[in-house]
Amino acid sequence: MSINKAIQGLFESPCLDAAAWGLTASFLFCLVLVLTKRWHGVLTMDGTDGIQKFHSSPTPRVGGVPIVLGLVIAWSKAPADVKHLLTPFLLAGLPAFVFGVLEDVTKRVGVLLRLLATMASGLLAWWITDYSLTRVDVLGVDWLLHFTFVSVIFTAFAVGGVANSINIIDGFNGLASLASTWAFLGYAGIAWQVGDGQLAGVALVLAGCVFGFFLVNWPLGKIFLGDGGSYFIGFALAWVAVMLLERHPEVSAFAALVVCVHPVTEVLFSVFRRRLKKLHPGHPDRMHFHSLVKRRYVARWFVGVSNRNRNSITGVVMGSLTLVAVVAANLFYGSVWLSAATFLAFALGYVAIYARIVRHQWCSPIKFLFVRPDFKIPKPPPHVVG
Numbered sequence: 001m002s003i004n005k006a007i008q009g010l011f012e013s014p015c016l017d018a019a020a021w022g023l024t025a026s027f028l029f030c031l032v033l034v035l036t037k038r039w040h041g042v043l044t045m046d047g048t049d050g051i052q053k054f055h056s057s058p059t060p061r062v063g064g065v066p067i068v069l070g071l072v073i074a075w076s077k078a079p080a081d082v083k084h085l086l087t088p089f090l091l092a093g094l095p096a097f098v099f100g101v102l103e104d105v106t107k108r109v110g111v112l113l114r115l116l117a118t119m120a121s122g123l124l125a126w127w128i129t130d131y132s133l134t135r136v137d138v139l140g141v142d143w144l145l146h147f148t149f150v151s152v153i154f155t156a157f158a159v160g161g162v163a164n165s166i167n168i169i170d171g172f173n174g175l176a177s178l179a180s181t182w183a184f185l186g187y188a189g190i191a192w193q194v195g196d197g198q199l200a201g202v203a204l205v206l207a208g209c210v211f212g213f214f215l216v217n218w219p220l221g222k223i224f225l226g227d228g229g230s231y232f233i234g235f236a237l238a239w240v241a242v243m244l245l246e247r248h249p250e251v252s253a254f255a256a257l258v259v260c261v262h263p264v265t266e267v268l269f270s271v272f273r274r275r276l277k278k279l280h281p282g283h284p285d286r287m288h289f290h291s292l293v294k295r296r297y298v299a300r301w302f303v304g305v306s307n308r309n310r311n312s313i314t315g316v317v318m319g320s321l322t323l324v325a326v327v328a329a330n331l332f333y334g335s336v337w338l339s340a341a342t343f344l345a346f347a348l349g350y351v352a353i354y355a356r357i358v359r360h361q362w363c364s365p366i367k368f369l370f371v372r373p374d375f376k377i378p379k380p381p382p383h384v385v386g
Contacts, residue, residue, distance in 0.1 A: 003330050006192040010185075013192075014079050015201030019208030022074030026212025029066030034222045043105050046224055059221060061104050063177075063213050064229025068097060070209040082201040085243075089202070089236055092125035096163055096235045100228035111282035114227065115160050121235045122159030126152050131246045133158060137253040137336045155242060162241075163234030165263035168270060170230045171290050173312040174218030177225060178319030179262060180233045181211045186259040186326030187240045190333045194248045203240050219312035234263075254339035258329040261346045262322055269351065272369075289350065290318045292357045 010016075037045070037060050046061035068090075075086045099117035103109035126132045132155040135142045145151045170176035184207035191200035210233060216223050225233075241256040257264060266289055271281045279285075286295075294314040302310055325346060332338035351365035359368070 003189060003193075003327070006189045006330065009192045009197075010188055010200060010204060013197065013201055013204055015082050015204050018074045018078040018082070018201070019205045021077045021208075022070045022205050023208035023212040024070075025073040026066045026070030026209045027215050028212075029069050030063060030213055030216035030223050033060050033062065033066060034216065046104075046226070059224055061224040061226035062101060062228060063217060063223045063225040064097060064100060064104075064227075064232050066223075067209050067213050067229055068093075068232060070212055071206070074205045074209060078201070078205060081198050082205070085198055085202045086205065088125055088128045089206070089239060092121050092128055092239070093232050093235050094121070095124065096121040096231040097228050100226065100231040104226040104228050109227075114231065115164060118163035118231050118235060119156040119160035121163070122156035122238070123152065125159070125235075125239050125242075126155060129243075131242055133242055133245065133253075135245065135249075135253060137340070159235055159238040159242075161267060162238035162260060162264065163231045165260070165267035166234035166237065167227060167230040168267050168288065169263045169290060169318075170225050171288060172294070172315035172318070173221040173308075174214055174315035175290060175319045176230055176233070176263075177210050177214040177217055178316060179322040180237060181207045181214060182319070182322040182326050183237055183259050184210065184240065186322075186329055187237075187244055187256075189326070189330045190251060190255065190259075191244055191248075193330065193333070194251060196244075196247060199240070199243055199247065202243075206236050206240070218316060219309065221308060221311065251333050252336045252339040254336060254343050255329045255333035258325050258332075258339055258343045258346065259322075261325045261343055262318075262350075265347045265350045269354070289354055290314060292354070293318060296357050 013019075033040070033044070041058065041060065044060045044062045045058040071086070071090060075083055075090060078086060096118040099109055099114050103114060132148070132151040134145045134151050136145065145154060166176055166180060169179065184203045188200040188203035188207065191197075191203060213223070213225065213229070217225065237260060241259070244251055245253055245256055270288065273287065274281050274283055274285075294310060298310050298314045298317075302313060305313070328342045328346075329339070332342055348365045351368060352362070355363050355365060355368035
């Protein structure tokens, strides 16, 4: 089945109404939180102090709440078979969501505890559904994954990693939510092409709920995703991928990885460069790819534009890059070699552009990684502020 037919099929999906309900509910709940922030702001506001803060005024950071509430509404409107598949997302996603929201409200939940909460969501999802990763299309690793204990623990780590990767790219208005919307639609397209209308419907509903938030978050940044939202979305993306691979052996594990290549590469590279500088992997900084793109390119090309608008431009440009990965994954999902080559090409391309930004010249990504890497924050032009 071609991508065009998959797109046509998604528009004719019986879950389209449920997705529309989820989008509308998420959008309206976001508006309610924005309009009532003076009443709950003492708990939910995100301040402007911090190395990774780019906004100029306190803003509600509990956008995950409207997304989950929207998903509940969508669940109630979904066909019975899709509702059955959506239920584990709502139940198993609770640890990641709850601990994320607690951090949003209290600012006192540590990085390790939040990581464990996202892994707990992966364990709970396995316990409810009996799905866990039994293959990643890597010789030797697949043999190990046939042992249930190894498979379950590996799945929990994978879920935790993806959940935290969405949290890491949640830096500018619209970035994480737009990238996640495209990713869900990417998984929906692959699922539809292999004849799994139920899983395609699940991904379509999740995309609708996240996009409802995006419409309020971008471009004005009236509400932020927060840890609760980013962790829940990351868990949901990871679990859609797990279900897709376990239900359909013909889908390459690398294709599922290609869909989320931006956040996955970002989190792996962030751990690498922080270890290189002898910093904790969770240490906050302004050296993320999207941060550098804003400082080096957006600040130069959009002189005179407000800082908030530059944030939004960066967010939508970076979020839209996932569409390229989604198209590639939908083209090559049936081939392990093509999917693996595509993932490697995107990952090396990421490193090459990163190197270009920090070194001000093109160089081999391999050389950049292993020959005296130099991570310097590029300075914006003198006339640009923020």
